[in-house]
């Protein structure tokens with residue numbers, strides 16, 4: 001794992017749960033985990049009433065079961081990444097992947113309590129095994145040498161378990177300067193409550209601060225353009241990707257604002 005992201009992982013691991021204070025009064029220039037919108041306080045209050053106190057953590061391959069479950073709960077079957085692809089991404093570059101979690105007990109009421117009964121979530125720590133760590137949202141990325149997301153970037157080398165490659169022609173390119181954001185999803189029971197923006201904005205800030213890449217690229221359906229624009233992404237135009245039937249739009253968040261805007265794939 002790159003050293004800068006290792007430091008970041010330590011910071012994220014030690015991060016306390018989001019509280020009203022931490023999200024409502026960020027210092028100027030501070031990397032708040034929550035987007036600076038006036039509606040955030042009520043969103044956070046609403047989440048609190050539901051027993052949701054979100055905290056962000058980097059993901060790794062130990063989160064595979066949870067990520068596989070969430071990916072297939074949130075995405076249409078033809079768009080969801082396969083378990084194998086998720087395993088590759090979490091194992092190869094988990095430092096580029098983030099989860100938004102909440103703790104919960106079986107007696108928790110509301111949607112969180114309902115959700116916790118549906119499957120066996122891992123305990124949050126071994127001292128209190130009844131307190132579960134519930135994955136509510138995740139964001140899974142790799143890096144690529146291309147400026148935008150391509151079908152090759154979305155694919156993965158099928159022999160990755162036996163043949164390690166730093167810069168394979170498909171999948172994660174360790175030297176690439178483009179973070180390709182492949183999956184952003186929120187569990188259906190918790191969509192429309194601000195969690196997607198919380199995760200996306202905290203992630204883009206972290207990647208920018210770490211200096212691990214020059215830009216973040218993604219492809220999305222037309223209906224999500226406004227969602228990504230709200231987090232600072234620019235609409236580029238139709239994507240060449242044919243994944244999941246094609247018809248995607250290229251979106252880009254370039255950290256080098258003076259960078260050229262050429263569409264060099």
Ligand SMILES: CC(C)(COP(=O)(O)OP(=O)(O)OC[C@H]1O[C@@H](n2cnc3c(N)ncnc32)[C@H](O)[C@@H]1OP(=O)(O)O)[C@@H](O)C(=O)NCCC(=O)NCCS
Nearest residue numbers: 074075184185186191192193194195196197220221223227
């Ligand atoms: C897209 C997604 C990550 C957004 O997360 P969220 O927590 O629901 O979103 P937030 O509450 O932070 O923000 C709400 C905004 O999301 C967008 N949005 C959410 N669901 C939407 C939908 N079905 N259609 C269009 N826009 C939608 C809207 O811009 C909305 O803003 P509005 O409430 O002012 O209309 C989530 O809906 C999801 O997981 N969807 C299924 C997986 C998916 O398609 N991911 C996107 C891949 S490109």
